[in-house]
Amino acid sequence: MIDEDVHARVLALAHAFRSGELVRLRVEDDDLGVAMTRLAANPAPSATAPPLAPAPAQPVVYDIVTAEIVGIVQFARPAVIEGAVLESDRELAYVEALGIRNPVRSKGPGKIATVFVTEGEPVEYGQPLFAIDRHV
Amino acid sequence: MFRKVLIANRGEIALRINRACHELGVKTVAIFSEPDRTSLAVRHADEAFCVGPGPVTRSYLNIPNIVSTALITGCDAVHPGYGFLAENARFAEICADHGLTFIGPAPDVIRNMGDKATARRVMHEAGVLTTPGSDIVDTPEAALAVAREIGFPILLKATAGGGGKGMREVAGPDDLVAAFNQAQNEAEASFKDGRLYVEKLIVKPRHIEIQILGDNFGEIVHLGERDCSVQKPSHQKLVEETPAPHLSEAARERLYAMAISAARTVGYTNAGTLEFLVSGDDVYFMEMNTRIQVEHPVTEMVYGVDLVKEQIRIAAGEPLGFTQDDIHPFGHAIECRINAEDAAHNFAPAAGLIGRVEFPGGPGVRVDTHVASGIMIPPYYDSMIAKIIAVGRTREGALNRMERALDETHIEGIKTTVDICGAIVRDPDFRHGGIAVDWLPKVFMPKYQPAPVAAESAA
Secondary structure (H helix, E strand, O other): OOOHHHHHHHHHHHHHHHHOOOOEEEEEOOOOEEEEEOOOOOOOOOOOOOOOOOOOOOOOOEEEEEOOOOEEEEEOOOOOOOOOEEOOOOEEEEEEEOOEEEEEEOOOOEEEEEEOOOOOOEEOOOOEEEEEEOOO | OOOEEEEOOOHHHHHHHHHHHHHOOOEEEEEEEHHHOOOHHHHHOOEEEEEEOOOHHHOOOOHHHHHHHHHHOOOOEEEOOOOOOOOOHHHHHHHHHOOOEEOOOOHHHHHHHHOHHHHHHHHHHOOOOEOOEEEEEOOHHHHHHHHHHHOOOEEEEEOOOEOOEOOEEEOOHHHHHHHHHHHHHHHHHHHOOOOEEEEEOOOOOEEEEEEEEEOOOOOEEEEEEEEEEEEOOOOOEEEEEEOOOOOOHHHHHHHHHHHHHHHHHOOOOEEEEEEEEEEOOEEEEEEEEOOOOOOHHHHHHHHOOOHHHHHHHHHOOOOOOOOHHHOOOOOEEEEEEEEOEEHHHOOEEOOEEOOOEEOOOOOOEEEEEOOOOOOEEOOOOOOEEEEEEEEEOOHHHHHHHHHHHHHHOEEOOOOOOHHHHHHHHHOHHHHHOOOOOOHHHHHHHHHOOOOOHHHHHHO
């Protein structure tokens, strides 16, 4: 049961909270107990918001090569290992499905940062197979 | 019995198949699209493989990835559910080519029954009455010639059709050309097959269908009828029940006899449904669905038979284990389809994030669903999110139970058909029973006021 007074007070508080910069608000008295929290995904559209922190050193972003076909992974020969540098585009593996070997290519040069799978492993659609560092 | 079954579907039917397999001691492999990764069907299965992104052509219709999943996980059978690949004869053949048992009838039966014009011809030869109509008509002029012979109004229907797609009612010659082109374009877009045929439009028919089961040893039984006359303007079913109220014994016996005769003629195995239009004592065959149907639970509740388990047992080569004389229906069952749809706006799909969900329970209520609080309804798939089934000793008892079950149902965050189903079950026409397929769009919808249930009961 919310009487009209309480309803009006909550609305007023909500309005003040939304237009301000508070992240959390808690009000308690004899008639009312209310807590409000601003969700991170919904920051205040405030003109006085502090400028963004300076961007950190650019993180290494890897290209992730994923499986398009459900099947069994077989490495191409010679098998690539982590740390291997690819001079150009090459075949890294096959996904064997229904008797067909579907090639997985590196799509350009780079360094193999991670090999996520093992020889003979069943893989699903979208499963990461290799991470490639293109900044070498 | 099979060791492991791949479930080539999603949503509530994937869960339903998973349950049947586990009760039979059979392991399961679920397939899923990227948006379905956290779905209940995936969590219930023994193993699960992603086969593609959201759009169905790249995931739930991706035959190479689905068959490959079955092979690398060591499955020996595939259950297609309904929709997607369930009535795809080529898929059934591909499964067989890879040593997988397709849980359904033989590929040539699927092909013949799936082609509606062929099905009508085969049924005609089996002595089953079909609505007056034609074979394929290539042009509006050919359709007009047929229409003049059998008389307007007519229906233009896609031979590859289903779910009301590629179907148009034509009242007279003036509307025919436009309707022909629309139906053809829709059929082309939906089924990649724009071929149409003409059927006489039976005025005020009811949609009544017969469930059959056939094993690999020639035993065929029927499990009664389902009345699916409550249909949306798109001809999709919304409420189904068994037995059909006010169906004459003459019509009922004729339906059962025709269904058995038709199934024998085509050498039918596994679960199937023959759909009829019924007008008084006249019954006309419409089409045969070579799969489990959405509304199968009402039959299960009244006949005490687990249709999905029977499908699996039959496909595994087991005999039916009962004859027609062993089957004794008891009571009445009704199902309401809960769809993520806005009933007030022509049942427009209303995909989105579901908030709090409460489903009903208690005596005589069954809920088949894959949704729970906080899950996302992806836009790529069918809008059905739950089926609520109520049983009773009498029709009135079942309907009262359904009213109560729908009152207990709360789904926040998206528009659903919960309220409209409640209004239908309370409606005096529906309560009386025996309404025709045009009742919902023509009679009920004009008077339907979307309103909170509380306000309705106070009125």
